[in-house]
Amino acid sequence: MSIKLLLIETATEICSVGLSEGTQVRALKESDAPYSHTAQLTLLIEAALKELNWNLNDIDAVALSSGPGSYTALRVGSSVAKGICYALQKPLIAISTLEAIAYASKMQVEQANTLYCPMIDARRMEVYMALYDNDMNIVAPTQALVIEKGVFEQYLTANKRIAFAGNGAGKCAELLTSPQHTFLDIQCTATHLAPLALAAYKAKRFEDIAYFSPNYLKAPNITIPKKRL
Numbered sequence: 001m002s003i004k005l006l007l008i009e010t011a012t013e014i015c016s017v018g019l020s021e022g023t024q025v026r027a028l029k030e031s032d033a034p035y036s037h038t039a040q041l042t043l044l045i046e047a048a049l050k051e052l053n054w055n056l057n058d059i060d061a062v063a064l065s066s067g068p069g070s071y072t073a074l075r076v077g078s079s080v081a082k083g084i085c086y087a088l089q090k091p092l093i094a095i096s097t098l099e100a101i102a103y104a105s106k107m108q109v110e111q112a113n114t115l116y117c118p119m120i121d122a123r124r125m126e127v128y129m130a131l132y133d134n135d136m137n138i139v140a141p142t143q144a145l146v147i148e149k150g151v152f153e154q155y156l157t158a159n160k161r162i163a164f165a166g167n168g169a170g171k172c173a174e175l176l177t178s179p180q181h182t183f184l185d186i187q188c189t190a191t192h193l194a195p196l197a198l199a200a201y202k203a204k205r206f207e208d209i210a211y212f213s214p215n216y217l218k219a220p221n222i223t224i225p226k227k228r229l
Contacts, residue, residue: 004054005197006045006062006084007190010037010077011069011097012120012167017044018190019052019059023198025191027051037076045080056088061206063197065188066094068128068142068217069120078214091206093197096215098142098166100192102132105165105184114161114182115139117152119168125175127168128217131155144218147172156180 002022009016013034019027029044029051031037049055064081067074085092101118109116112134120128125147131140139155152162156178164172165186173183186192200206 003061003198003201004059005093005194005201006048006056006059007193007197008041008045008062008077008081009065009097009100009188009190009193010041010073011065011067012073012188013070014188015040015044015073016188016190017041017048018194019048019054020194020198023195025194028189028191030189035070035073037073041076041080056084059090061085061091061093061197061201063093063095063193063200064214065097065100065190065193067097067215068122068144069097069188069214071216071218074214074216078212082209082212085209091201091204092209092212093200093205094207094212094214095193095196095200096130096142097188098128098130099132099136100196101166101186101188102130103136103196104186104192105163106132106134106136108184108186109163109182110134111161113159114163115155117162117164117169119164119166119172120188121166121168121171122218125171127166127172129168131162142215142217147175149175149177152176152181153178 007018031040102116
């Protein structure tokens with residue numbers, strides 16, 4: 001019997017829900033309204049289940065994009081995923097948002113001499129990023145990085161290329177102008193979670209539902225309303 005997974009992606013402005021069976025994503029529902037996760041997430045889950053005539057008891061596990069990304073959006077995704085898992089006694093799978101984007105980049109480029117750099121927008125010229133090689137080994141760990149000219153030169157040898165992707169990559173294009181840099185149109189979506197989540201399920205890499213927390217990386221940007229100043 002094929003493994004059925006509920007896939008939840010809420011790390012960025014996109015709210016995305018998928019249902020996968022084995023290696024195939026059979027339903028995908030997304031909201032284009034920026035940061036509509038609180039209002040839309042459970043409705044998207046309901047719509048995806050209805051499309052396939054499934055119910056939540058049919059799924060084998062919930063896979064969640066675990067960040068880094070938007071603090072509030074990650075909290076919404078985590079709360080819903082943990083609630084489903086706790087209520088139905090289903091395992092929770094956490095997939096790094098950056099790893100999911102990097103893996104999708106690899107599937108698009110697939111060149112041995114390429115490094116994959118997923119980027120999540122972190123305001124101004126800062127991004128959340130990591131760097132992976134073609135075997136998905138970590139070359140540079142997850143971090144918040146201010147993008148400047150030449151910031152990736154240390155990773156470029158004569159035959160190396162870096163493929164950038166994610167919602168933070170576009171704003172960096174004017175600074176990262178090396179001919180060894182490539183920019184891919186790959187954004188966060190629940191679809192990217194499917195292959196990594198299936199592998200995690202088969203390896204029984206599950207989270208402790210009670211103690212799991214997303215990788216926020218940075219504290220939320222909280223300001224005091226002007227009326228209270």
